[in-house]
Amino acid sequence: MGEDTDTTPALNHRGFLPDHNYVTEADIISTVEFNHTGELLATGDKGGRVVIFQREPESKTEPFAQGEYNVYSTFQSHEPEFDYLKSLEIEEKINKIRWLPQQNAAHFLLSTNDKTIKLWKVSERDKRPEGYNLKDEEGRIKDISTVTSLQVPVLKPMDLMVEVSPRRVFANAHTYHVNSISVNSDYETYMSADDLRINLWHLDITDRSFNIVDIKPTNMEDLTEVITAAEFHPHHCNLFVYSSSKGTLRLCDMREAALCDKHSKLFEEPEDPSARSFFSEIISSVSDVKFSHSGRYLLTRDYLTAKVWDLNMESKPLETYQVHDYLRSKLCSLYENDCIFDKFECAWNGTDSVIMTGAYNNFFRMFDRNTKRDVTLEASRESSKPRAVLKPRRVCAAGGKRRKDDISVDSLDFTKKILHTAWHPTENIIAIAATNNLYIFQDKLNNEMH
């Protein structure tokens, strides 16, 4: 790919002093999502807050400020709750945010924690009425005797205010932890998936949802797999896909039956018996699935690889990309320190020619499907001064030839993981969440997608 990427200053999620070494757990970013035009970028964190960034419009006077993202709105989406019946605390961490396509001046997004999905309306107010008859400018009731004539209030411009209000709360539909939400292309319905069930909602109806997938066994002792991610097809409102902890993908057609337990297509790669280890099942569990923009391909991420599947070929993936194969010999230690359970997300670029996913040590990887070239980049303060060009990094496996500036596998920092990444829908702008920091990189030279 070879493009130079330009960096905007790392946006500290909470605006605190950026040089603190400790990270408050509530500030850890748990989801990142561009809206359909790319003008807005939403992030959710473990503390239940959502921060929306807006891209500054291009301005001739300040060409470098063009395209920078600044905070647009911040609000508390979810609070910690307590399920008294089960004596369980429900975390406020935002698991996913999905934008609705814009249909009027306001923006709408869905945000979910483990149990409850909420629809938020984000609207701007830049005018306010002035000249009331009964109230004065501060809102105090006027003395009627002082009112001598009637006036019609007029709208006067005011400082821009962004208002966020919860419009719908979709609660009490999930016994297990919600891991995905996906808005349907019909713009009327959406689905929410937990470990064992997927429910279909209408955006206007909160007291009812339809269960469309249920893989809960009659006897929980027979449980062998769980649902890990789900997404609607971008164009066909009857199709959706869900991934499982066994590494399989199931494409379901809602026209076939009300309950889509029987899949239309099953995408599964036969296991390589020579690669079997204690941890084969864990590393084959799919952590994220994304349809390509064209709707023709699926991108999945498991612990060590990213795979592109063709919807027309169920027997094996079209392409397999090794994200960090050097970890294959370290699986035992990664199991002990819990890193093996990390759920990395993956993303397509706007033209489906490049895929991106995160790794450890604040590295993230991009694979060009056409040229077969790949690059490893780092999201860190030290290597990302504003306007600086990112330098490709390299991890050398143990025993391999070591070049200058290479990082050895043993010196990787496994606490710095990039789980959440997002790609602008049309331009070469990417958002990378590194623990509590958000990095936005732009490709100024090659801003048009190829």
Added chain:
Amino acid sequence: MEVNAEARRILAVSISKLYASRTQRGGLRLHRSLLVSLVMRSARDIYHASRESEAPGAPTPQEPMDSSPSSEEQKQLPPQEAEPAQTEPQCALSPAPQTAVEAEECACDSEITEDKENMSPAARQSRKRRSKASAAPDFLPSKRARLEPGEERYAAPLGSCRVGASCITSCLFPHNSACCASL
């Protein structure tokens, strides 16, 4: 034997993970618990496979509830089918014993009772089983009778007591002077 030692270590780590996950915020994570139990099953299978190949002849018989690993060879009830993985987490979901070694022997002991289940499914009583999803209390007292001083505990008859409870009593009190474990 390296594989053996690694399998034991993985079993111990897995059990402590399952135990720790019950107290974490947000409740039991089903996906994670499932993955840990799958790892435990693999490790347990490999551990037993390596032990069988290592010591095919049975050593001198020991007390049925002796928690030493060799006792399980005594209990090789024919044939050893693939045990359901769920008994492992069930054992592990009981309060974890003090050390990792004890925990691992607990996993071995569950072999004994679960084989008995496989042998005669008709005789298996439907006991209340803990599912992965429910945070069932583990402090329920054992259903076994309190032993009088001098009494010995015999091998548990078919399906008479909960796997978890019997594991814990045998792990914590290897010598048969135990009273029932009210946890």
